[in-house]
Structure formats: structure tokens, C-alpha cells
Amino acid sequence: MSSVSKRYYSSARLLFGSLLLILLLFILLSLLFYHRLHQAQQIVSDVAERAVPAVLEASQVHDKVKELNLQSELLRNAVSQAARARASQQIRQIIVQISSLDHQQYVQHQYQQQRLQLIADEARSLDMLIAERLVLQQQSRRWLDTLSQLQQQSLQLNASQPWLLHYSGLLRDITALYSIDRLYNLRQSRTELNKALASNKEILKQLRSTEQPAADVLYQQLLDALFAERGILALLDAELTNIARATGKANFLRSLVTDYASETELNAYQSAASLMKLSQQSSDSLARQNQLSAALALTAILLLLLIMFHTQKRVIKRLKLLNMKVLAGSDFVEDDLLFSSNDEIAEIARSFTQYRDTVRAQQTALERQSLTDGLTGIANRRHFDTHLQSTVAMAKRIKQPLAIILLDVDHFKAYNDSYGHLAGDDTLKAIANTMATTLQRQVDLVARYGGEEFACILPNTSPEQALIMAE
Numbered sequence: 001m002s003s004v005s006k007r008y009y010s011s012a013r014l015l016f017g018s019l020l021l022i023l024l025l026f027i028l029l030s031l032l033f034y035h036r037l038h039q040a041q042q043i044v045s046d047v048a049e050r051a052v053p054a055v056l057e058a059s060q061v062h063d064k065v066k067e068l069n070l071q072s073e074l075l076r077n078a079v080s081q082a083a084r085a086r087a088s089q090q091i092r093q094i095i096v097q098i099s100s101l102d103h104q105q106y107v108q109h110q111y112q113q114q115r116l117q118l119i120a121d122e123a124r125s126l127d128m129l130i131a132e133r134l135v136l137q138q139q140s141r142r143w144l145d146t147l148s149q150l151q152q153q154s155l156q157l158n159a160s161q162p163w164l165l166h167y168s169g170l171l172r173d174i175t176a177l178y179s180i181d182r183l184y185n186l187r188q189s190r191t192e193l194n195k196a197l198a199s200n201k202e203i204l205k206q207l208r209s210t211e212q213p214a215a216d217v218l219y220q221q222l223l224d225a226l227f228a229e230r231g232i233l234a235l236l237d238a239e240l241t242n243i244a245r246a247t248g249k250a251n252f253l254r255s256l257v258t259d260y261a262s263e264t265e266l267n268a269y270q271s272a273a274s275l276m277k278l279s280q281q282s283s284d285s286l287a288r289q290n291q292l293s294a295a296l297a298l299t300a301i302l303l304l305l306l307i308m309f310h311t312q313k314r315v316i317k318r319l320k321l322l323n324m325k326v327l328a329g330s331d332f333v334e335d336d337l338l339f340s341s342n343d344e345i346a347e348i349a350r351s352f353t354q355y356r357d358t359v360r361a362q363q364t365a366l367e368r369q370s371l372t373d374g375l376t377g378i379a380n381r382r383h384f385d386t387h388l389q390s391t392v393a394m395a396k397r398i399k400q401p402l403a404i405i406l407l408d409v410d411h412f413k414a415y416n417d418s419y420g421h422l423a424g425d426d427t428l429k430a431i432a433n434t435m436a437t438t439l440q441r442q443v444d445l446v447a448r449y450g451g452e453e454f455a456c457i458l459p460n461t462s463p464e465q466a467l468i469m470a471e
Helices: 010-077 081-103 112-154 161-179 183-207 211-225 231-329 346-373 381-398 414-419 421-438 463-468
Strands: 402-408 444-449 454-459
Touching: 010 081, 010 112, 010 231, 081 112, 081 444, 112 161, 112 231, 161 183, 161 211, 183 231, 211 231, 231 346, 231 402, 231 421, 346 381, 346 421, 381 402, 381 444, 402 463, 414 421, 421 454, 454 463
Parallel strands: none
Antiparallel strands: 402 454, 444 454
């Protein structure tokens, strides 16, 4: 082929650059369309999911707040564990229902979520206080049975009338402690009760010696009921302290819930106002994007048409021609359509030419190697068998004699063992050279049949001539 003087340019780069430009345009268009759709979707979503629902759900939150306050009061005033558990469960359910509105804007703020979590924590604390109060009440009420038993035992004791009246009065005063609802009054009553207990000691001294041991036992049991670590006074003191703490906790919980409701209503109003402003801004932006999108789409379509025309004329048509010539095994010429442009397709055509020449040369060399013995340089067993079949067929067809000479080197193994393999190889080469030199006709074939065995194919040779040749 003649040398190429045309300036080289890359069709692949040109095509890739054009496609990349179109891709960038379409990406830009896609981004614009996505942005437009996103804005439109945002407006519709805000109207459908924030503006109108925000007002409605703010009202729902307000109703839940009222219900939450009611359940908080029921929890604070619970008189049994069942009532406490029921009110506590209702509070948890209401908080979960309020939290389920988390997807709306007015409860999306982290501050609001923290406030809701604080309400839940305070509700749990109040529930624990009420549970503790009920346990204290249950324990303190058990002492009433003890006081009743002491009353019965004192009546059965045949003691003097003054001691019996005084002891019954002590029991009555102790029972009255259960009606006290202020810690200050309880502690004041405790002081008065201590004075009455001191008076009871003096009355005990006036009893007969037979009455005094039993009266002492009753008096000591009364002291144990009052002043034990978990006695009446300790339990009532803890109960009133618990009630005060629960009242403060309930008031604080009510204020938290009320503040939360006010903040949700304010956030709903702010959300609606910001939505109106965003809608106006989005409308102006969409109008500008429509103009830009139309210009970009027209540019991309024109560029795509140019690329399709160039690809059909300069790429697809030449590739079809190249494929046809490759399949047909035709030669490429420099003035062909394949070389009209000095690009990758022209380079491929030249490469196919070089590849074809190389393959042909390699095939010739491989065929020669496959039919030649590597040591002696004469034909090998494969070549001999193939040539024998064709020669026999030819001799039968033209009715000519055919002679075959088989030669076996005697004592070659002993020679090889004595003088070495290299000497044996040299001997085989010399024998092959002698046979090839002796048989000089082009139609004759000398081959190494195997090991130290050689064979000759002599077309158009009679047995007598073959014998002479063999000798």
C-alpha cells in the first residue's frame, strides 16, 4: 500500500465528543425538568400535605392535649393500681398518636420532638409516683387492721376504766391521722400524740400488778405500730410527701402539654404563610425554566440529527464495506471508500491486511512444521501417511506401479547406548540425508517412519527398480 499523506483524525473521538455534548444537554434538560417537577410537586405537596392538613391536625393536637390533661388528672387521682395502669396506658397512647403526626411540618422541628419526649418522661415520672403512693396507702391501711385488733384486745382486758378510756382515745387519735391531707398538720398531730402517749405511761403505773403486764404489751404494740420503720407515722409522712410531689409533677405536666399545643398552632400558621411565599417564587422560576428548556431541547435535536447523518455516511456504510471485504477475503486498495477518511476504520482495514498476510505466512510455516520431522528434516510419519493415501489413489486411477521401501537401522539401540544420544541423532541425520540425496525425483518421498525406521514412496516404480534403489 502507498503511504498515507492525509491528516489523521479520530472518528471515535468526534463521535464520542458529539454524543457527550448531547448527553450533557439531555442531562441539563433532565435536571431542569426534574427541578420543575420537583417545584411543582413541592407546591402541590405543601398545599395538600401541609397547608390544609396543618390547620386540621393542629386542631387534632389541641383535642389530644385536652384528653391528655384529663388523663393526667385521672392518673393523679387514681385510687387503685388498675385505675392508675389504665390512665397511664391512655396517656402513652395519646402521646404516640401525637407523635404519629411527625411527618407534618409543624411537628418536624427537633425542639418540638424534644418537648414531646419531655412530656412522655414527665408522664412516666408521675405514673411512678402514683404507683408508689398506692403502695404506701395499701401498706398504711394495713395498720388499721392492727389498730382494730388492739381495740378488741383492750376491751377483753379487765383493766381499770381510766386506762381503757385513755387507750381507746389514743387509738381514735391515731385513726384520725389518716384523714390529714397536709404534711404540716400530720407533724403537729404527731407532737400532740407524743404528749398523749406520755400520759398513758402515768396511767399504766396506776394499774394493778395483775393488769399491768398485759397493758404494757398492748402499749408496746401501739408504739411499734406508730414508730416502726414502716409504721403508721412513717408511711403517712411518705404518702403525704408523695402526694405533694405528684401534685407538682401533674401541674408541670399540664403546663408542658399546654405549651406544646400553643407551639404546634403557631408552627401551623407559620407553615401556611411560608407556603404562600414559596408558591409565588416557584411560579416565577418555572416561567424562566420553560424558555431555557425549549432552547436546549432544540439544540440537542439538531445536533443529534447531524450525528446520525455523519454516522450513517462515514461510519456505518464503511463498516459494512469492511465487513463484506473481510468475509470475502478481498484485497483492500488505498483509493477505496474505506480509505476516504484517515481514521480508525482506515487503520482497521490496514490492520486486517497485515493480519491476513501474517496469518497466511504462519499457516505455511505451521503446515511445513507439521509435515517435517524435527530431527532429520525429512517428512514425518503424518506426512508419509497422508502422502501414501493420495499416491495410492493416484496410482490406482492411472494404473501405474507404486513401490514402498522400508528401512530399519540394525543395532541402533546398542549404538545409541554405547556412543550416546547425540551420536545416535547424528547417525539418523546422516541416514536421512543419504536417502534424500539418493532419491532425487520430485515425486519421490523420503520419511522418518518412527525411531530408527525410514520409509520411501516411489511412484511409477517397478519392484525391480525399487530393489535396485534400495540396494
